[in-house]
Amino acid sequence: MFYLHGAGVGAGIAIGPAYVIQQSVVGAAVRRVDSEQIDDEIQRLDRALLNTSKSLEKTRGEVPESAPKEIAAFLDAHILMVNDPMLRDATVEIIRENCFCAESALTMHRNQLAEIFEEMEDDYLRSKKDDVDQVIQQIHHQMLLQDDADGPDMDNNLDGAILVAHDLTPADTVQFMKMRMGAFVTNLGSPISHVAILANSLKIPAVVGLHGAVRHIAHGTTIAVDAGTGSVIVDPDQETLDELIARRAEHERRHDELLAFKDQEPITLDRERIALLANVELREDVEHALHCGAMGVGLYRTEYLFMNRVHLPAEEEQFQDYAHVVKSLKQVTIRTLDLGADKQVDGGRKQGKVAINPALGLRAVRFCLRSVGTFRSQLRAIYRASAFGEVQCMIPMLSNLDELKQVLSIIDEVKRQLDSENVVYDPSVKVGGMIEVPAAAITADQFAQELDFLSIGTNDLIQYTLAIDRVDDEVNYLYDPLHSSILRLVKNVIDAGNKHGKPVSLCGEMASDVIYTRLLLGLGLRIFSMDPGAIPEIKQVVRTSDAGKAAPLVDRIMACSDSAVREGLLQTLNEQGASAAAHT
Amino acid sequence: MNVLGLHARASSEVVRAASRFESKVWLSNSARQVNAKSIMGVMMLAATQGTTLQLRTEGADESEAFSAMEEVFNNRFGEDE
Numbered sequence: 082m083f084y085l086h087g088a089g090v091g092a093g094i095a096i097g098p099a100y101v102i103q104q105s106v107v108g109a110a111v112r113r114v115d116s117e118q119i120d121d122e123i124q125r126l127d128r129a130l131l132n133t134s135k136s137l138e139k140t141r142g143e144v145p146e147s148a149p150k151e152i153a154a155f156l157d158a159h160i161l162m163v164n165d166p167m168l169r170d171a172t173v174e175i176i177r178e179n180c181f182c183a184e185s186a187l188t189m190h191r192n193q194l195a196e197i198f199e200e201m202e203d204d205y206l207r208s209k210k211d212d213v214d215q216v217i218q219q220i221h222h223q224m225l226l227q228d229d230a231d232g233p234d235m236d237n238n239l240d241g242a243i244l245v246a247h248d249l250t251p252a253d254t255v256q257f258m259k260m261r262m263g264a265f266v267t268n269l270g271s272p273i274s275h276v277a278i279l280a281n282s283l284k285i286p287a288v289v290g291l292h293g294a295v296r297h298i299a300h301g302t303t304i305a306v307d308a309g310t311g312s313v314i315v316d317p318d319q320e321t322l323d324e325l326i327a328r329r330a331e332h333e334r335r336h337d338e339l340l341a342f343k344d345q346e347p348i349t350l351d352r353e354r355i356a357l358l359a360n361v362e363l364r365e366d367v368e369h370a371l372h373c374g375a376m377g378v379g380l381y382r383t384e385y386l387f388m389n390r391v392h393l394p395a396e397e398e399q400f401q402d403y404a405h406v407v408k409s410l411k412q413v414t415i416r417t418l419d420l421g422a423d424k425q426v427d428g429g430r431k432q433g434k435v436a437i438n439p440a441l442g443l444r445a446v447r448f449c450l451r452s453v454g455t456f457r458s459q460l461r462a463i464y465r466a467s468a469f470g471e472v473q474c475m476i477p478m479l480s481n482l483d484e485l486k487q488v489l490s491i492i493d494e495v496k497r498q499l500d501s502e503n504v505v506y507d508p509s510v511k512v513g514g515m516i517e518v519p520a521a522a523i524t525a526d527q528f529a530q531e532l533d534f535l536s537i538g539t540n541d542l543i544q545y546t547l548a549i550d551r552v553d554d555e556v557n558y559l560y561d562p563l564h565s566s567i568l569r570l571v572k573n574v575i576d577a578g579n580k581h582g583k584p585v586s587l588c589g590e591m592a593s594d595v596i597y598t599r600l601l602l603g604l605g606l607r608i609f610s611m612d613p614g615a616i617p618e619i620k621q622v623v624r625t626s627d628a629g630k631a632a633p634l635v636d637r638i639m640a641c642s643d644s645a646v647r648e649g650l651l652q653t654l655n656e657q658g659a660s661a662a663a664h665t
Numbered sequence: 666m667n668v669l670g671l672h673a674r675a676s677s678e679v680v681r682a683a684s685r686f687e688s689k690v691w692l693s694n695s696a697r698q699v700n701a702k703s704i705m706g707v708m709m710l711a712a713t714q715g716t717t718l719q720l721r722t723e724g725a726d727e728s729e730a731f732s733a734m735e736e737v738f739n740n741r742f743g744e745d746e
Contacts, residue, residue, distance in 0.1 A: 157677050158704065167703040197709055209708055 082318045085298075087266075087291040088557065089311035090277040092614070093336075094329040095243060095264035095286050096322070099315075101300040102222075102246040112182045122176050126169070126183040129223040134163045137219070155212070162216045184221055191217045225300070243306055245298050249276045264288075264306040266313050268295045269554060281593075281612040284369065288313050290554035339617030343374030347620045349602065350627040357620055358610040359410075360588055364402050367409045370613040374620070377412030379610020380475070380536070380588040383459065384420055396458040403466035414473040414536070414586075414610075415463050416515065417456065419445045440544065440551070445478035450487055460495045467507035475536060479514040479521050485531055488512075515588075517541035522570040525577035535578050536610070539589030543567055562591050563647050568604065568639045575605040586610050595622050599654050602628040603635030630657070676707045682737045688724025690734060701734070 114122055141156040162168065168190070175186040191213060198210040241263040248269040263285060270276045270289030280287035286308030298304060298315055305314040305325045314321060347355040358379030359370035370378065386394050386402060407413045449456035463474050476488055492512060499506055516522050517538030529535060539562060540551065546566050549556045561567070571587070578585035586608035591597050593611035595618055601609070602623070609619060634654045641647045683690040683701035690701040692710060694717070699706030701720075710718070720738075722730040 154677070161677055161680055161704040165703045165705050167700065167705050194705065213705075 082316050085294040085313040087288045087311050089308035090287040091281045091308045093286045093332050094307050096305045097241040097243045097263040099245045099298050099302050099304045100242040112185050113180050114182050122183045123173055129220050133220045133223045159216050284614050347623045351629045353628045355623050356608040357616050359613040360610050364405050367406055373613040373616040375613055378410050379414055379586050381415045396462045399462035400465050404469050407466045407470040412471045414475050416475040419477040446476050464506040467510045468505045473511045475513050477515040480518040516574050519546050525574040529577040529581040529583050534584045537574050537587040539591040572604050598622040599626045599631050603631035679707050680704045682733050686726050686730035688722045688727040688730045691721040693719045
């Protein structure tokens, strides 16, 4: 048994067999076999091909109806590739001619195919090379499993398994979404990277940023993931296992206990009404949001609809998803496409010209103003969905008023178009913006005059203001929501909203963390939007907090330039209500 | 030839249809000839809209195979666009 440490994401403890995703073995050295072993190698190959096919077919059978059609199509193509007679025949020939082991022959065949695909002029077909790589990787993986005779038969039962990988792209996590993994463990990543956000959304714990330690985890080993401490316990002994199981049970019991209070109102001790809303990504999140007592959706991230697929979703498909969420949750703030940075559309993969720093590049509203057709379709879908409930439209990454004016004029066009088509929509849909770029946070009063509401996106605001890359775990240690600059900016936005009578919400990870709740209340925040699973605990803190009494201490924290002293003051703030809590 | 050319979903249809038959099924363009039962082969044909492909079948059920393949192409692979 040994421990590995990283950054914990989400909450809770998961225990299960490690499902390790190997990196491509494309660069592996060639291994030769004796001529007598050739037939054995061919048999190994055939077995691996058969098992890979079975595994893919099983996954294919489990793709839910609501998943984008492209996922099923992409799996079907992979199944055909694995069963392709040419793949097998060519690889067998390489084994025979060169006395290669099966893996090396497979790699060589893959390289041959790669060359052919590279030559193709059609971007789409050239991108099929990645499919070939994925399939070959899966076959390699099967061979590894076969050799480990004592290993558990992982592919037949992924329930509760813990995904272990070097990194997971947002698209990967969507792919694994339906496999009921117990937890994620990755080398790369930070608590605010998209993998982390998705782990939260799936309600499972994760530990990220292990920096290479992942290689110490063997496929099939029992591991435990403790998000609270950010540890991964590999092959725990019985005593440790018992302790973990007990703690896990305790955590679940406490969570259920809090859920029992879901109908209680989030009101502070000084009778301030607080709105606790949910952040959702997928239409499946709706049930969880309702279950946790969310009063509405403060942030509906629409990007997931656009990921892991070849063709952008048409207006109708978007409309169906938005309408479903609006019907279920009544008050929904839909954020327009925030693509770019660490969320790339797979189908739009470009060969070559990739922005050096996508976080600062053409993404979100900038991308939408460049691809007006796509933007209009989305806006139409959003406005049509407004017929079913109270919808707000939110624009991400606003940085200047000119682009806002352009957006508003496009929205006007869309409304006039819908009018001319006699399509029903709510004409009073409010249009607001994400305040996440420092430029917008500093000039919040100008934005507050032009928008109906503001939403502070602390994840990106902190990234941009402190100049740290959200997904670079080398500089994670600098991520400090208590930094004076951040607190001042947050306060500035809240004040600007108050001055112009526009509601201000906060939808970054800060909203879901109990240690900042009272601080945010003290800064004047009254609307929080978070991962649904966090709502019960935040509600409890709200009910035991006095927003008015918190304000002076919050001012002191803001004025303090010493990070250690700040943390101490925050602790004092959080313990302030302890005696009050004892009386409720 | 359908709008998207021979893309993944379309290629899958072609391969599935061809694989139903005992006969050999060949598809060729001006540059190469491929086994229509091989998805890699069909994809490598990289047929884009407007290309002319030649179909050839050979074997016990060659005429059924031929008509079935023709039908797949004529139906434009059931693409939405």
